[in-house]
Amino acid sequence: MSMIETKKAPRRKLSAPDVSLVIPTYNEKANIAPLVEAVRSALGDIPWEIIIVDDDSPDQTFAEVSRLAREEPRLRCLRRVGRRGLSSAVIEGALVANGSAIAVMDADFQHDERILKQMYEKLTSTGADIVVATRYAEGGGIGEWDATRAKMSDFATRMAGMLVGNQTSDPMSGFFMVRREIFASVIYDLSQQGYKILLDIISSSHTPLKIEEVPYVFRARQEGESKISVMVLAQFLFLIIEKLTHGLIPPRFALFSIVGGFGLLVHLAILNGLKLAGFTFIAAQLTATFIAMVSNFVMNNEFTYRDRRLTGLSFLAGLILFCVVCSFGALANVGVAEIAIHQFGNWSLAGLAGAIMGAVFNFSAATSLVWRRPRKRVVSVAA
Template identity: 45%
Template sequence: MDDALELAVVIPTFNERANVPVLIAKLDQALAGRRWEAIFVDDDSPDGTADAARELARLDTRVRVIQRIGRRGLSTACIEGMCATAAPIVAIIDGDLQHDETVLPKMLDALQRDPLVDVAVGSRFVDGGGLGEWQRDRVKKSALATRLSRRVLKADLTDPMSGFFAIRTDVARRLAPTLSGIGFKILLDLMTASPEPLAFVELPYVFRTRIEGESKLDHVVAMEYLIALYDRMFGRVVPVRFAMFAAIGAFGAGVHFLVLSPLYAGLLWTFRASEIVATIVAMTFNFFLNNLLTYRDARLRGARALFEGWIGFCLVCSVGAIANVGVAIFLFNENYGGWAWPALAGIAIGAVWNYVLSSRFVWGRY
């Protein structure tokens, strides 16, 4: 049929209200003569991004909106969008206008022209592509991330960090159940999830400078990228969320000792009082870091939610904390290796219990 849908453009958004009408206007111009739809997948943006998209959808039936409540994350938003269309080809483009929408018709043509190609990737590192006005340190970080990705990739992509690409929808749906959904790099997730290497072409584009809104790039995003790589390399042996919780617990152990040592050995507090204070401080440290990293997809935001979450974390982990303190005091009283080993044993006893309860009753209930 001449009016059959050709392409779905999935746009994951968070606080991009001002960019919504501009992007649709740009898509309308770039995809003139093509049959397309735009699917905004919004993580319940407080700035009303979903409302802005719905206003456009009332006038333009090519625009659709998925407003996610209680679900967050760019990769999972892309997965939902890719599975929500009937179009045979689906493209991913950021809502911040930094990707060059004029490349979309070339991606569509490449996939329609060659049925053996699975993915058309917008690349900043092939001839004709570029990083725009990126600062030197960001270029170096991107190059490092690209080198790291080659440890898990099954393809010689020049720009595996690209968030701008088009893929056959049946391929995306087939891979969806095996995707980790971690972090911001959905292309890397797709390329590494496929049992067989995906055939791809790369098309150049120049990365633009953001005009409206604030960049989502931060140190947490970089950490999520490393987490995604870990998941692909070792996730089947040790689940990534438990590994993150355990790693943060290890940092918490360091905090525990940093508090315990000066209180007991320096200020000459009793071991009982020193251990209790150190446990509370370490538990607080673990809560905030887990909220930032381990449970980023269900992160608690706002003073009230954080306070309630911290209280809940302390309550559900109270059994683990009691076991921690009790075991440490018992071993200390029995003179098992001074004070350090009893404290470490107490931490280990409480760790697994804390993970199970906090996953279920702190972040799992939001």
């Protein structure tokens, strides 16, 4: 009987990485192959690894990474199912990184990967804690941004300066390199809110950080669509709120309260409109209350609880439950206001106390009942 010998392709011997490049993705399939080639060329002989953290992209970016990883073992994919967000993706990717330096960049080629080697050399030669790729130092630039986006970026940079001062010219940069031990020292203080993880890291450090910079010019996206949205700006503002209040005001509660304020305007507009239409006060009040509740529910479902968004029959059930919750919240509002008016005799103070109580009750009940976290399925394993 003849023996058939199968020859195995020789495996490339890999050394431990010095640089772990964490890249969060969502629908970036077309960019992965050219990005790997670009990083390979940019880092040269510096040992590296790429960790793609993909939020279960509909275009199956994760499948493309798996395909490429068969030929490039320094490429890995962390596929996240049921959760979204750039900051949390970066954190999860950094936690599985093996390099002494952790770099963060986007997959869309807007960040110039050609300066990665320069960033690493500056990190190691200067003893810096973080090296920021900056658009705002001499030699850097914002590329082809229009005036509106440039103004928004300038506003956000000024806001970020409230938290970190002048430690870096570009605290809003999404392109940076940080020492592994620095990241580990702030991991429990990171809010994981929004898209600006660098700002989160710097503002979470209990000691001043040594920050160096490397300028670069922001480039146009190569493939895919931009992720910039109103929600991105909102999440940035919530990060600012959380950090300035040291976590006293949760970002989700801030958004819930803003939606409630908008609902009040809707209520008053409907109420006065129905008054002009000849409705009685009771009929107008009930109609305005219902429409405001529906408006609040839709906006909270779209923005405040976007990561737990209800659809289909769950949406209808959630709407009914939300209206019930708000009805009890109104009772809590009136009850506290009545106690306060007897205690202080001041209508404004009593009204404020009632409104705060109602908002806290509605937020707590909505979070735990309407948009509660889905229970994890328990899978039994047969012996």
